[in-house]
Amino acid sequence: MRDPMHSWRVRRLGLATVVAVAAVTGIAAVALPAEAATTAAVTVNAEQDLATFPATGIGMNVAVYAGAMNGPDIPGLLKNAGVGLVRYPGGGYGDGYHWETHTVEGGYVAPNTDFDTFMGTVRSAGAQPIIIANYGSGTPEEAAGWVRYANVTKGYGAKYWEIGNEVYGNGLYGATWETDKHDSKTATTYATNLLSYATAMKAVDPTIKIGAVLTTPGSWPDGIVGTGDTMDWNNTVMSIAGKSIDFVVVHHYPYATSQAELLSRPQTEIPGMASTLKSLINQYAGGRDVGIAVTEASSLYYKNTSPSGLFAPDEYLTWLENGAFTLDWWNLHNGTDCSKITTVEGATDYDDGGMLSSGASCEPPLNTPFAPYYGTQMITKLAAAGDTLVSAASSSALVTAHAARRPNGDVSVMLINKDPANDATVNLSYAGFTPSSAIPTTYTYLKNGTSIGTATAGSAGLQTIPAYSIVVVQLHAGSGGSTSSSPSTSPTASPSPSSGTATCAVKYTKNEWQGGLVADVAITNTGSTVVNGWTLAFTFPGDTKVSNAWNATVQQTGAAVTATSVTYNTTIAVGGTVSFGFQGTWATNDANPTSFTLNGRSC
Numbered sequence: 092m093r094d095p096m097h098s099w100r101v102r103r104l105g106l107a108t109v110v111a112v113a114a115v116t117g118i119a120a121v122a123l124p125a126e127a128a129t130t131a132a133v134t135v136n137a138e139q140d141l142a143t144f145p146a147t148g149i150g151m152n153v154a155v156y157a158g159a160m161n162g163p164d165i166p167g168l169l170k171n172a173g174v175g176l177v178r179y180p181g182g183g184y185g186d187g188y189h190w191e192t193h194t195v196e197g198g199y200v201a202p203n204t205d206f207d208t209f210m211g212t213v214r215s216a217g218a219q220p221i222i223i224a225n226y227g228s229g230t231p232e233e234a235a236g237w238v239r240y241a242n243v244t245k246g247y248g249a250k251y252w253e254i255g256n257e258v259y260g261n262g263l264y265g266a267t268w269e270t271d272k273h274d275s276k277t278a279t280t281y282a283t284n285l286l287s288y289a290t291a292m293k294a295v296d297p298t299i300k301i302g303a304v305l306t307t308p309g310s311w312p313d314g315i316v317g318t319g320d321t322m323d324w325n326n327t328v329m330s331i332a333g334k335s336i337d338f339v340v341v342h343h344y345p346y347a348t349s350q351a352e353l354l355s356r357p358q359t360e361i362p363g364m365a366s367t368l369k370s371l372i373n374q375y376a377g378g379r380d381v382g383i384a385v386t387e388a389s390s391l392y393y394k395n396t397s398p399s400g401l402f403a404p405d406e407y408l409t410w411l412e413n414g415a416f417t418l419d420w421w422n423l424h425n426g427t428d429c430s431k432i433t434t435v436e437g438a439t440d441y442d443d444g445g446m447l448s449s450g451a452s453c454e455p456p457l458n459t460p461f462a463p464y465y466g467t468q469m470i471t472k473l474a475a476a477g478d479t480l481v482s483a484a485s486s487s488a489l490v491t492a493h494a495a496r497r498p499n500g501d502v503s504v505m506l507i508n509k510d511p512a513n514d515a516t517v518n519l520s521y522a523g524f525t526p527s528s529a530i531p532t533t534y535t536y537l538k539n540g541t542s543i544g545t546a547t548a549g550s551a552g553l554q555t556i557p558a559y560s561i562v563v564v565q566l567h568a569g570s571g572g573s574t575s576s577s578p579s580t581s582p583t584a585s586p587s588p589s590s591g592t593a594t595c596a597v598k599y600t601k602n603e604w605q606g607g608l609v610a611d612v613a614i615t616n617t618g619s620t621v622v623n624g625w626t627l628a629f630t631f632p633g634d635t636k637v638s639n640a641w642n643a644t645v646q647q648t649g650a651a652v653t654a655t656s657v658t659y660n661t662t663i664a665v666g667g668t669v670s671f672g673f674q675g676t677w678a679t680n681d682a683n684p685t686s687f688t689l690n691g692r693s694c
Contacts, residue, residue: 129508129515131487135494137502138523139482141412144495146476147176147219147251148411149467150419151446152387153209154181155188157424158201159449161208164458165423166215167641168447170611170672172464173471176251177213178221178386178419179206185256186227186270190237196228196270206240210247215639215674217602217609219250221386221419224288226255226281227270231291238295246605253302253340253386254288255281259324264312277319282331289335300337302384303328307341308367309360325371333375338382338416339368343406344391350398350435353390354509357402357409358491365413385410385418389463395443396435397538397559400462401507404470404561408493408505412480420446420467429453436511436559438462438539465536465543472534472543472563473505475613476600490515490556500568502526508556511538515556519564526551527569532666534563545664567666594618595694597627597687608635608675612654614689615668622663622690627654629687633680643671652684 151174153160169177180188180195187196193205213220222241224234234252241249258281261271273280281304289301305325306313312324320327329339341364345356365383372381388406390399403420410418425444429451433440441454446464450457474480474495483492483504493505502524508515530547537544538559549555549564556562594617601610616622627643631650643654660669675681687694 128513129487129489129510131485131490131515131517133483133485133490133492133504133506133517133519134522135492135502135504135519135524136482136484136522137494137496140496141480141482142414144411144474144476144478144480145175145416147221147417148415148476149173149407149470150176150178150221150386150417152178152181152419152422154184154422154424155179155193155195155200155204156181156184156198157422157426157445157449158203159424159447159457160201161203161212162458165212168458168460168464169212169216169218169423170641171471172446172468173475174216175218175476176221176417176419177209177216177218178223179209180204180223182223182256182387182421183260183269185223185253186225186229186258188223188225189229189233190225190240191233206237207245210241210245214602214604214607214609217611217672219602220247221251221253221384221417222249223256224252224254224292226258226284226288227261228272231284231288234288235291235295238292238299242296242299248604250298251300251302251338251384252292253304253338253384254285255304256386257342258304259306259312263317263324264315275319277317278322278324278327279320279331282328285328285332286335289332300382301335302338302340302386303332303336305329305339305341305368305371307343308364326375329371329375333372333381334377334379336376336381338384339372340384340386341368342387343385343410343418344387344389344421347390347392350393350511351509353392353398354401354405355488357405361406361409362413365410365415369414383410383415385415387421388418389421389444393435393440395461395463396438396440397462397511398435400466400536401509401559401561403463403466404473404493404505405491405507407467407470408473408480412493420463423447424449427451427454436538460541462539465540466561468543469505469534469536469561469563472565473503487515490517496524500524502566502568504564504566506554506556506562506564508558508560508562511559513558515558517554517556519552519554521551524566525569527567529567529666531567532565532664534565536561545667547664547666565666594692595622595687595689597629597689597694599683601681601683603681606676606678608677608681609672610675611670611672613668613670614663614694616663616665619665621665624661625656625663625669625690627687627689628652628691629684631684632682633677635675635677635681637673637675640671640673642669643673645671645673 260269261276263276347353427443431442448454448459479496483494489510491507596615598613
């Protein structure tokens with residue numbers, strides 16, 4: 092993690108290289124030489140399933156030293172980026188954090204960052220928490236007490252708990268950045284104690300999931316046998332605890348010496364890392380379903396500018412395609428040293444490891460999104476929870492493709508142009524899917540952009556991707572349909588057969604708990620004309636009451652609700668979708684609405 096307790100990490104390299112890399116504070120922006128326009132052939136195989144897109148897929152770290160983590164704008168920013176899992180209390184701080192006193196041994200804790208306030212933010216965003224139980228200076232009893240408070244006393248339903256953070260950085264292998272007050276620092280000691288944590292915590296709530304810290308395959312200190320152990324860290328931990336854990340935890344901070352090298356890392360590193368982790372699970376977990384959680388990842392270079400904007404969605408999606416159930420970006424807010432400002436591809440890079448500005452004197456205003464935020468937000472245009480990630484292959488190393496199949500058989504394709512100087516002409520072909528002949532809806536994040544644009548552009552078979560940009564192409568099935576589809580997991584209102592300026596489909600998805608809920612409402616224009624200004628009306632069958640909303644102006648009279656567009660989402664393109672969300676309360680019945688009208692016409 093890039094925080095006050097851990098200032099560097101390196102891949103496993105020769106000693107001289109390690110020393111050199113450890114001394115580096117940044118690397119120069121290196122652009123690819125200008126070349127002829129890039130051409131790529133992308134093949135999407137809608138029949139080759141890679142993974143189901145999980146609700147927890149897009150994750151985010153927050154840290155209790157960042158006072159802005161629970162600000163009023165944060166739930167909406169998390170929601171708009173598709174964040175479904177939020178990690179607390181912040182990397183290495185996890186091994187010094189005592190939840191009852193809200194203190195960190197040797198660390199600063201900002202006001203308004205306590206656990207209950209954090210949970211309020213997470214719930215408002217419609218997300219779940221993933222919590223670091225204090226291994227370094229805590230006890231199994233302290234961790235069990237946290238589970239009891241979270242899930243029994245408060246009813247938060249906190250499911251994911253990892254035991255410690257980067258515990259292998261406790262000095263066992265010579266480098267010490269992680270707090271660990273145990274007399275023995277071996278992997279054997281960690282694994283043995285992990286079992287005690289799991290037993291104590293699951294005695295309180297047997298439904299929780301326990302995660303074990305592993306070293307990242309191929310990265311230091313993977314493969315090194317520490318003093319007092321007979322095998323390396325991963326084999327030791329898994330041989331002792333593999334049958335008692337629910338997921339393994341790794342971090343991924345790829346080393347790079349240029350923009351091009353950074354942008355190649357998801358494809359060159361992640362498949363091999365994931366394969367190694369799956370082999371360890373298969374060897375030691377006794378046939379149990381043990382997941383993979385990448386609870387920290389980001390770029391250590393060009394942090395706020397276009398290279399990281401392209402890297403972020405590629406990093407997320409490649410890990411998810413290879414079996415991870417979450418990737419949690421480091422960090423939401425991180426801070427910066429204003430002396431390290433550089434210029435990358437014509438934009439200012441503040442060397443801030445956060446997706447949002449921390450509001451330092453040299454930075455844009457607090458919570459201003461940086462490029463990785465927009466890159467991550469582009470994933471929401473590609474896929475939602477329950478969609479299926481499918482195979483997409485590119486003929487060019489300068490164009491990366493990802494694809495997803497919707498429950499209704501529609502397909503979306505993300506195209507990332509890694510050439511900083513030239514547009515890319517992309518020819519697309521499909522297996523197991525026949526696209527409509529209509530001009531598709533596209534979403535574009537341009538180099539150095541500060542928003543995501545939408546248009547109807549190109550065709551299902553040909554798209555032009557601007558230099559250093561990301562385009563998502565949303566495709567409806569044509570007359571040939573899709574030979575691979577899966578049942579819908581959410582209630583969807585059918586389009587009205589009646590004539591009019593717009594027909595629509597509404598997808599209502601909620602995350603509920605006793606007495607409360609957060610809902611997301613997605614409106615798709617299935618008609619033949621653009622919707623300019625919209626009001627959606629529906630009625631709650633039960634006693635749900637809306638308490639606050641985002642991305643729409645919501646009013647409620649009795650059980651009747653109207654949601655009206657705001658200035659930045661008044662238009663719904665043909666085939667396009669807009670979403671809004673709200674938080675609500677209920678007493679006896681929070682049943683979903685069964686019918687919707689858009690501008691007075693039934694969906």
